[in-house]
Amino acid sequence: MRKMKKLAYNLMIVVTLIGLLSGGLEGKDKGLDYEKSRKISKSYDVKSNVRLAIENSFGRVHINTWDQNKITVDIEIIARMNNESRAQDLLDKIEIDIEESSSEISFETRLGNLRNRDREEFEINYKVNMPKKNPLRLKNSFGGNYIGDLMGESDIDISYGDLKIEKLFGLTDIKISFSDGSIQLIKQGEIEIKYSDVEINELGVVRMEQGFSDVEVEKIGTIDLTSKYGDMEIGTVQGIKGYVGYSEFSIDRLEVELDMETSYSGDFTINEVAKGFSKILIDGKFGDYRISFEEGTNFTFDTELSFSDFSYSGLPLDFDYKVKEDFKSRYKGRMGSGQGGFIRIDTSYGDIRFR
Numbered sequence: 001m002r003k004m005k006k007l008a009y010n011l012m013i014v015v016t017l018i019g020l021l022s023g024g025l026e027g028k029d030k031g032l033d034y035e036k037s038r039k040i041s042k043s044y045d046v047k048s049n050v051r052l053a054i055e056n057s058f059g060r061v062h063i064n065t066w067d068q069n070k071i072t073v074d075i076e077i078i079a080r081m082n083n084e085s086r087a088q089d090l091l092d093k094i095e096i097d098i099e100e101s102s103s104e105i106s107f108e109t110r111l112g113n114l115r116n117r118d119r120e121e122f123e124i125n126y127k128v129n130m131p132k133k134n135p136l137r138l139k140n141s142f143g144g145n146y147i148g149d150l151m152g153e154s155d156i157d158i159s160y161g162d163l164k165i166e167k168l169f170g171l172t173d174i175k176i177s178f179s180d181g182s183i184q185l186i187k188q189g190e191i192e193i194k195y196s197d198v199e200i201n202e203l204g205v206v207r208m209e210q211g212f213s214d215v216e217v218e219k220i221g222t223i224d225l226t227s228k229y230g231d232m233e234i235g236t237v238q239g240i241k242g243y244v245g246y247s248e249f250s251i252d253r254l255e256v257e258l259d260m261e262t263s264y265s266g267d268f269t270i271n272e273v274a275k276g277f278s279k280i281l282i283d284g285k286f287g288d289y290r291i292s293f294e295e296g297t298n299f300t301f302d303t304e305l306s307f308s309d310f311s312y313s314g315l316p317l318d319f320d321y322k323v324k325e326d327f328k329s330r331y332k333g334r335m336g337s338g339q340g341g342f343i344r345i346d347t348s349y350g351d352i353r354f355r
Contacts (some may be wrong), residue, residue, distance in 0.1 A: 001023045002250070003039075005032060008017060011050075011087075012313045014175075014231070017239070018122050018202070018235060018275045019020040020190075021300055025147070030244070031120075031129055032080040032081055032082055032120070032121050033082060034080065034081050034082065034086075034087040034128045035078060035079070035080045035183070036074075036079050036080075036086060036088050036090075036091040036181075037076060037077060037078045037079070037091070038077045038091055039074070039075065039076050039077075040073075040074070040075040040077075041072070041073070041074045041132040042071075042072070042073045042098065043070065043071070043072045043073075044070065044071045044072075044100070044105055045070055045127065045352075046069055046070065046071050046105070046131065046134065046154075047069070048069070048100070048131065048133045048134055049103065049106065049134075049135075050103060050105060050134055050135075051104045051134065051135040051137060051152075052071055052104075052105055052106075052109050052128070052130050052134060052135070052136050052137070053105070053107070053137040053138075054073075054104035054108075054126060054128070054137070054138050054139070054140070054141075055067055055102055055106075055107070055108040055109065055138075055139045055143045056108075056109045056124055056126060056134060056139070056140045056141075056143065057109060057111070057124070057140065057142055057143070058109075058122060058123055058125065058127070058141075058142045058143060058147070058331075059109075059123045059124035059125045059143045059146075060110075060122060060123075060125045060143050060144040060146075061124065061125075061126045061140045061143065061145050061146070062125075062128065062144075062145075062146045062298070063126075063128040063129075063136070063138070063146060063147045063148060064127075064128065064129050064130075064148050065066055065130055065132040065148035065149055066129055066130075066131065066132065066133065067131070067132065067146075068150075069126070069131055069223050070129070070131070070178075070213045071105060071129065071130045071131070071258065072125075072128065072129045072130075072132075072226075073124070073126065073128050073133070074127045074128075074271070074336070075124065075125070075127075075264075076094055076109070076125045077091060077094050077122070077123075077124050077200040078091075078121045078122060078123050078124075078125075079091035079094065079120070079321030080120070080121040080122070081121075082192065082231075083245065085150075087336065088122075088316075090114070090122060091122075093111065093112030093113060093114055094109070094110070094111055094112060094122060094124060095109075095110045095112060095316040096108070096110070097110055098108055100128065100161075102133050102230060103141075105161075106137075107126070109124050110135070111329045114344065115330070116241050120336070121137045122327050123143075123242070124352075125143075129289075131152075132148075132149055132150055132152070133151045133152050134152045134155045134156070134168070135152040135153040135154065135155075136150060136152060136153075136216050137154070137155040137156075137250065138154075138155070138156050138157070138158075139156075139158075140157075140158055140159075140161060141158075141159040141160050141161065141328070142160045142161060143161045143186060144161055144162050144163075145162065145163040145164070145181075145196075146160050146163070146164050146165075146167075147163075147164075147165045147168075148166050148237065149166045149167045149168075149169070150167070150168050150169065150170060150214065151170055151173045152169060152170045152172075153170040153172070154168055154172045154173070154174070154189075155172075155173045155174075155277055156172070156173070156174040156175070157174075157175045158175070158176050158177075158178040158179050158181075159175075159176075159178055159179060160177075160178045160179065161179050162179060162180050162181050162279040163181030163182070163183075163274045164181055164182055165181070165182070165183040166184045166185075167184045167185040167187075168183075168185060168186050168187060168189075169185070169187045170187070170188075170190065171188055171189050171310045172186050172187070172190070172191075173189055173190050174186070174189065174190070174191050174192070175192045175194075176191075176192070176194070176196050177192075177193075177194040177195055177196060178194070178195045178196060178198065178200060179196045179198075180197045180198070180201075180202075180319060181196075181197075181198055182200070182315075183199070183201065183331075184200075184201045184202070185201060185202045185203075185204075185253060185309075186200070186202075186203050186206060187202065187204040187205075188204050188205050188206065188276065189206055189207075190200070190206065190207045190208075190211050190337055191203075191206055191207070191209070191210075192208075192210075192339065193196050193208070193209070193210040193211070193213045193215055194210070194211045194212060194213060195211070195212045195213060195215045196213045196214075196215075197215075198212065198213065198215050198216075199215075199216045200213075200215070200216065200217045200218070201217075201218050201323065202218060202219045202220070202221075203217055203218045203219070203223060204221045205221050205222050205223075205225075206220075206222075206223050206225040207223070207225075208223055208224070208225050208226070208227075209226045209227075210225075210226070210227050210229045210230055210232065210296055211227075211229055211230065211235065212228075212315075213215050213228045213231075214230055214231045215227075215230065215231070215233070216233045216234075217233070217234050217235065218235040218236070218316070219236050219237075220234060220235075220236070220237040220238065220240070221234055221237075221238050221239075222237075222239040222240070223237065223240050223241075223242070224241055224242050225241070225242035225244070226242050226243050226317045227239060227242070227243070227244045227245070227247045228243075228244075228246055228247060228306070229245075229246045229247060230244045230248075230317065231247065232247055232248070232249045233250050233251075234250065234251045234252065235251075235252045235253070236252060236253045236255065237251055237253075237254060238253075238255045238256050238257075239256050239257045239258070240257075240258050240259075241257075241258070241259040241260065241262070241284040242252075242259075242261075242355055243259060243260065243261045243262070244260060244261075244263075244265045244268065245262065245263045245264055245265065246263070246264045246265070246312075247265055247266070248266045248267060249262070249265055249266075249268050249269070250267070250268075250269040250270075250271070251269070251270045251271065252272065253271065253272045253273075254272070254273050254274065254277060254280070255268050255274045255276070256274075256276075256277055256278050257263065257277065257278045257279045257280070258270070258279070258280045258281065259279070259281040260281070260282050260283075260284075261283045261284065262282065262283070262284035262287050262324065263283075263285050263286055263287070264285075264286045264287060265286075266287060266288070267286035267287070267288055268282075268284065268287050268288065268289045268290070268293065269289075269291075270290070270291045271289060271292055272292055272293070272294055273292065273294060273297060273341075274294050275292045275293070275294045275295075275296050275297040275298070275340065276340070276341075277297070277299070277340070278340040278341050279339065279341055279344075280342075280343045280344070281298075281344050281345075282344070282345045282346070282347070283345075283347075283348045284345070284346070284348075284350055285347065285348040285349055285350060286305065286348070286349045286350055287298070287347075287350040288350050288351045288352070288353070289347065289350060289352045289353065290353045290355060291340075291343075291352075291353070291354055291355065292299070292354075292355040293315075293354070293355075296339035297335065297336065297338075297340060297341075298334070298335060298336035298337045298338060298339050298341075299334065299336070299338065299340045299341045299343055300331060300332075300334045300338045300340075300341075300342050300343070301317075301331070301334065301335075301337055301342070301343040301344070301345075301354075302331075302344050302345075303331045303332075303343075303344070303345045303346075303347075304328075304329075304332075304345070304346045304347075305328065305329045305330070305331075305346075305347050305348075305352065306327060306328050306329045306349070307327050307328075307348060308348065308349060308350050308351050309329075309351045309353065310329065310331050310346050310352045310353075311351070311352070311353045311354070312350045312353070312354040312355075313353065313354065313355045315335060315355070316335065317333050317334070317335050317336050317354070318333050318335070319331060319332070319333040320332050320333050320339075322332070
């Protein structure tokens with residue numbers, strides 16, 4: 001399933017690139033023998049409140065961070081054509097607007113009146129050094145992206161490219177679409193992922209919306225999640241709430257609490273619930289729920305099912321209430337002392353299995 005979605009998404013990128021570029025950023029097998037380039041270099045001494053803003057397309061943006069109170073930006077613009085004068089003409093149409101103020105330094109790539117001819121190629125690449133503590137706004141499409149460790153606030157929008165992001169400690173607003181990549185850490189903020197494949201090592205306190213994407217997160221503090229039409233795989237999470245629809249969903253270990261609404265979620269799996277957990281609340285339909293518990297876990301439970309079955313794989317459950325009539329059933333009880341967490345699951349057309 002993942003390979004099929006990855007292939008479909010990659011094909012969509014190729015089709016879009018062909019339609020929009022008609023040759024930009026493609027290979028060198030088209031007889032583009034003439035290359036012209038132009039370089040721009042800027043350096044600024046800045047205070048910690050000054051934001052760096054970059055808006056680019058069709059090129060790489062590589063942002064290193066350091067402890068100096070200085071921003072350096074090196075830009076290389078490259079144009080290739082099958083004719084020297086046309087290569088120069090193409091280069092001249094690509095401009096960089098630079099604005100400087102006491103609160104922001106901004107760079108914006110402007111492509112001019114390009115005619116998207118087949119026999120042309122161009123790229124605009126940024127290499128940046130900036131202070132770790134300063135805020136960043138980055139928007140880039142059709143290119144690679146790298147961002148080093150950042151303490152300041154960040155506003156990031158990446159589409160049709162790839163990304164590698166280290167650790168973002170400040171308040172973060174990030175949008176990723178039609179892209180592949182990895183992120184080491186987002187400490188706090190909002191995340192939107194569409195039509196992408198992203199691996200994340202750690203999230204702190206975040207709100208995430210994903211659609212038509214494959215997302216893997218190794219460790220999460222707390223998350224408010226909306227997941228539709230994709231795969232969501234989580235390693236360890238302290239607390240999670242939200243909605244999962246038309247998506248595969250799994251958690252390796254739930255530490256504290258879960259409050260989820262689900263529909264058409266396929267296999268909704270929690271491989272291990274920590275014995276110190278607080279609560280699990282699920283309201284779902286058209287999905288199967290498989291929940292396993294750490295040895296020694298005590299809890300009470302209340303499950304209500306329609307057109308569904310409940311099984312518990314030999315777990316030593318004590319039932320206070322067990323009723324099954326027609327297509328509805330309800331089970332209430334406890335495991336162990338019952339002094340631990342609480343589980344409430346309401347489901348229609350989806351089986352529940354405690355393991």
